[in-house]
Amino acid sequence: xxxxxxxxxxxxxxxxxxxxxxxxxxxxxxxxxxxxxxxxxxxxxxxxxxxxxxxxxxxxxxxxxxxxxxxxxxxxxxxxxxxxxxxxxxxxxxxxxxxxxxxxxxxxxxxxxxxxxxxxxxxxxxxxxxxxxxxxxxxxxxxxxxxxxxxxxxxxxxxxxxxxxxxxxxxxxxxxxxxxxxxxxxxxxxxxxxxxxxxxxxxxxxxxxxxxxxxxxxxxxxxxxxxxxxxxxxxxxxxxxxxxxxxxxxxxxxxx
Amino acid sequence: xxxxxxxxxxxxxxxxxxxxxxxxxxxxxxxxxxxxxxxxxxxxxxxxxxxxxxxxxxxxxxxxxxxxxxxxxxxxxxxxxxxxxxxxxxxxxxxxxxxxxxxxxxxxxxxxxxxxxxxxxxxxxxxxxxxxxxxxxxxxxxxxxxxxxxxxxxxxxxxxxxxxxxxxxxxxxxxxxxxxxxxxxxxxxxxxxxxxxxxxxxxxxxxxxxxxxxxxxxxxxxxxxxxxxxxxxxxxxxxxxxxxxxxxxxxxxxxxxxxxxxxxxxxxxxxxxxxxxxxxxxxxxxxxxxxxxxxxxxxxxxxxxxxxxxxxxxx
Ligand SMILES: Cc1cc2nc3c(=O)[nH]c(=O)nc-3n(C[C@H](O)[C@H](O)[C@H](O)COP(=O)(O)OP(=O)(O)OC[C@H]3O[C@@H](n4cnc5c(N)ncnc54)[C@H](O)[C@@H]3O)c2cc1C
Numbered sequence: 400x401x402x403x404x405x406x407x408x409x410x411x412x413x414x415x416x417x418x419x420x421x422x423x424x425x426x427x428x429x430x431x432x433x434x435x436x437x438x439x440x441x442x443x444x445x446x447x448x449x450x451x452x453x454x455x456x457x458x459x460x461x462x463x464x465x466x467x468x469x470x471x472x473x474x475x476x477x478x479x480x481x482x483x484x485x486x487x488x489x490x491x492x493x494x495x496x497x498x499x500x501x502x503x504x505x506x507x508x509x510x511x512x513x514x515x516x517x518x519x520x521x522x523x524x525x526x527x528x529x530x531x532x533x534x535x536x537x538x539x540x541x542x543x544x545x546x547x548x549x550x551x552x553x554x555x556x557x558x559x560x561x562x563x564x565x566x567x568x569x570x571x572x573x574x575x576x577x578x579x580x581x582x583x584x585x586x587x588x589x590x591x592x593x594x595x596x597x598x599x600x601x602x603x604x605x606x607x608x609x610x611x612x613x614x615x616x617x618x619x620x621x622x623x624x625x626x627x628x629x630x631x632x633x634x635x636x637x638x639x640x641x642x643x644x645x646x647x648x649x650x651x652x653x654x655x
Numbered sequence: 656x657x658x659x660x661x662x663x664x665x666x667x668x669x670x671x672x673x674x675x676x677x678x679x680x681x682x683x684x685x686x687x688x689x690x691x692x693x694x695x696x697x698x699x700x701x702x703x704x705x706x707x708x709x710x711x712x713x714x715x716x717x718x719x720x721x722x723x724x725x726x727x728x729x730x731x732x733x734x735x736x737x738x739x740x741x742x743x744x745x746x747x748x749x750x751x752x753x754x755x756x757x758x759x760x761x762x763x764x765x766x767x768x769x770x771x772x773x774x775x776x777x778x779x780x781x782x783x784x785x786x787x788x789x790x791x792x793x794x795x796x797x798x799x800x801x802x803x804x805x806x807x808x809x810x811x812x813x814x815x816x817x818x819x820x821x822x823x824x825x826x827x828x829x830x831x832x833x834x835x836x837x838x839x840x841x842x843x844x845x846x847x848x849x850x851x852x853x854x855x856x857x858x859x860x861x862x863x864x865x866x867x868x869x870x871x872x873x874x875x876x877x878x879x880x881x882x883x884x885x886x887x888x889x890x891x892x893x894x895x896x897x898x899x900x901x902x903x904x905x906x907x908x909x910x911x912x913x914x915x916x917x918x919x920x921x922x923x924x925x926x927x928x929x930x931x932x933x934x935x936x937x938x939x940x941x942x943x944x945x946x947x948x949x950x951x952x953x954x955x956x957x958x959x960x961x962x963x964x965x966x967x968x969x970x
Contacts, residue, residue: 558752560844568835613800640965
């Protein structure tokens with residue numbers, strides 16, 4: 400099987416984000432593989448264990464620095480990488496077009512993994528757009544996957560413990576959720592091996608994608624500052640409980 | 656005048672509060688407001704939609720068989736086709752649990768730009784405000800295109816009545832299940848009657864401070880008495896005290912309640928990513944220096960095992 404995994408190079412979730420100006424963050428922070436994409440790569444590696452003649456290709460759109468994230472994916476099981484290089488921030492319509500074009504140029508996908516969302520722009524939509532461009536069925540927030548004889552059975556999580564199980568024809572697009580697996584962090588030998596794996600770098604321009612009819616453009620960024628001024632609730636536990644109930648009733652007006 | 660289509664979510668046949676909030680948001684700019692209803696619309700629902708300013712109720716008449724009705728590809732196709740037939744300029748939907756597997760499908764089918772999880776939308780300029788980078792940054796995103804789509808965070812806007820004359824039309828869905836995407840089974844969970852996290856007014860959340868699964872049931876007891884939803888930190892989920900569906904935070908649910916009450920949660924950056932837009936945060940923690948104590952509206956220093964049973968008793 401030809402397994403493609405779309406991955407993103409994102410700021411560490413614990414990093415403090417500073418703004419350079421109205422539309423750009425200061426990128427001098429640690430970047431890593433988007434956490435949901437870790438689940439995507441892990442699942443691809445598990446699939447390959449069952450179908451040994453499979454190849455896993457990690458595809459990433461980003462600046463040259465994103466190579467690090469491709470290396471992480473390789474240490475976790477990807478065989479090769481494709482870096483579609485651009486300095487521009489792409490919206491998800493462009494991103495999906497670029498991923499589609501890069502995959503079509505490279506080979507014939509049996510399954511395409513993504514994460515269910517990226518933790519930087521939190522768009523939640525690229526997987527669906529890739530699916531629409533290929534004409535492949537798409538699931539998101541996958542928590543269980545079984546691929547046998549040309550089809551995929553996938554269970555997806557909604558909130559509140561609700562699930563949906565789908566049967567998809569291959570090729571298909573699977574947006575990985577946290578319930579899918581537990582990523583194993585690469586061992587040192589894996590990291591060393593990953594350094595020798597091939598990465599093909601292509602420029603976004605060279606893909607000559609047809610521009611989308613619409614666009615999404617960031618026009619302003621602002622730090623989300625907390626202006627909360629904590630008041631203390633003191634006294635015995637009984638006093639504190641009583642005051643909490645009073646606040647819920649009288650101030651927040653959420654309790655009768 | 657813009658033609659705006661609002662994808663209405665129902666619960667047991669009734670229009671959800673959060674759907675009404677979307678109408679109020681859409682009505683801020685003069686527009687011809689269409690309510691797109693997939694799951695059947697009776698007179699009561701029509702009346703409610705009229706009270707909040709809908710001028711046309713569009714019944715998409717989805718088949719009632721769950722294999723068809725619950726298939727997100729069928730739903731998205733119905734909505735996308737209606738959007739084209741009605742020549743909508745703007746589409747609103749909820750960035751809810753179901754919406755996350757629906758609104759982006761509609762956007763992909765229409766090849767139209769989309770912002771999910773909008774806290775606010777300026778329809779004069781088609782600019783949406785959303786949070787990014789785990790809730791550390793507010794981003795204003797401007798959409799261009801023949802049709803633009805906004806996934807609205809539940810509870811982002813409180814519904815305000817604004818009566819209109821309403822007519823009802825039907826734009827029937829195709830109701831064809833694609834051969835390559837079949838829903839084979841569904842599980843609505845043992846607690847489907849419980850308030851959903853994304854739409855709750857009050858959330859009672861527990862973390863490592865609860866120490867074990869048995870103790871965590873205190874959180875459920877307290878929530879039940881308040882008619883609140885239950886949330887959890889990742890630690891509580893990883894320890895197996897509650898399932899992942901309860902996790903609030905960057906890699907869990909993003910919530911927007913009126914009140915968020917934490918018990919034994921330290922307030923990590925990743926937890927805040929999911930709840931920092933709560934209108935009021937009440938933190939119960941024994942450690943005065945926990946991050947959450949500096950970043951809440953009411954800090955209750957104390958032991959959860961003393962305060963939680965008291966609360967449950969007094970409620
Ligand atoms: C990529 C990534 C994604 C993540 N995503 C999430 C996410 O989505 N959601 C999330 O929550 N976390 C997430 N985390 C984990 C996060 O970093 C924290 O580890 C986690 O939120 C801590 O959970 P906690 O507050 O329950 O535990 P702790 O940080 O251990 O805090 C426990 C608190 O309980 C208090 N306490 C203990 N006993 C008592 C008592 N008897 N009475 C009163 N107070 C008491 C302590 O003072 C302490 O403040 C993520 C981490 C990473 C790296």
